[in-house]
Amino acid sequence: MEKTRLRLEPWSDRDFWLLERTNEPVMTEHLGGPESDERLRDRQRRYEALSAREPAAGRMFRVVLEASGDSAGAIGFWERQWRGEPVYEAGWGILPEFQGRGLAVAALAELLSYVRAHGSRDRVHAFPGTDHPASNAVCRRAGFECLGEVDFEYPPGVPHPSLDWRYRVGPRPAVTPSG
Template sequence: METDVRLEPWSDADFWLLRRANEPAMTRHLGGPESDEKLHDRQRRYEALSAREPAAGRMFRVVLEATGESAGSIGFWEREWRGEPVYEAGWGILPEFQGRGLAVAALTRLLSYVRAHGSRDSVHAFPGTDHPASNAVCRRAGFECLGEVDFEYPPGVPHPSLDWRYRVGPPPTVTASG
């Protein structure tokens, strides 16, 4: 199984990937396909997120090292969860690349990025209880399942989900030398 991936920052040239990820097979656990207007808004948000400081979060394109093919997307962003500042992570691997361990490989790379650049000590993911593949990705990447929650996605629509947490450790401390 090929699992060697690299993460490339999201750019204006990646809108095609959002269109592919908007297909019914990719959105059935996310409330279904979005309108073109919402896709364009998402593209703007992804570009804006990736233009901010690294600790604010990032969106990436998942690229196969061996062939240079784009296999999906992955990212993390800041949020408050139960009164705590955390990161949330999300990903999507295109259907023709699923079942190869690419989501776990990409998530492992993402967690390394968060450890190096992040300012929050944990990353959460909230896959639906009806999404065994994404829950398996969390488990295989070393996340701890904290239990079932009603998570709103899309906003305003509660969905039975599992709260998975990965501790990346405390934010790096800056020491003054002198």
């Protein structure tokens, strides 16, 4: 089977439609259900603001199929503290009509390459629910290490049994003064 080629395009003000699609019940089944329109508009503003910051702060991307130009989903990473350490958290969603083709794994590989090139933290975590075998398989296939079960809050304030998956991007080179 030929591997589908894709690219990641930075999130923009024109991508609200994709956010609406990833907010459908089938896409949010393992995330506590769809968000209200107000919360979705706030999420859009956060995604746009993240894309306006320096690359090491994180990014949201549209997953675009090379051959057709179709938007297949969204993926991103952002800064967070986890167990006292500065790490990145990653999240993704591939639209139902594009699932089952390995696109989430391919998009995650592209995202990790971006983090490797632009990030300032050496670990990326993902926290799919224990009840979400597809997302856990994506983590495993992308080379993440499972650190075990945790009660992860998502949405905030709602503990959800999840698996803590970690990917080591590698140590960041030390910045040396020039001159």
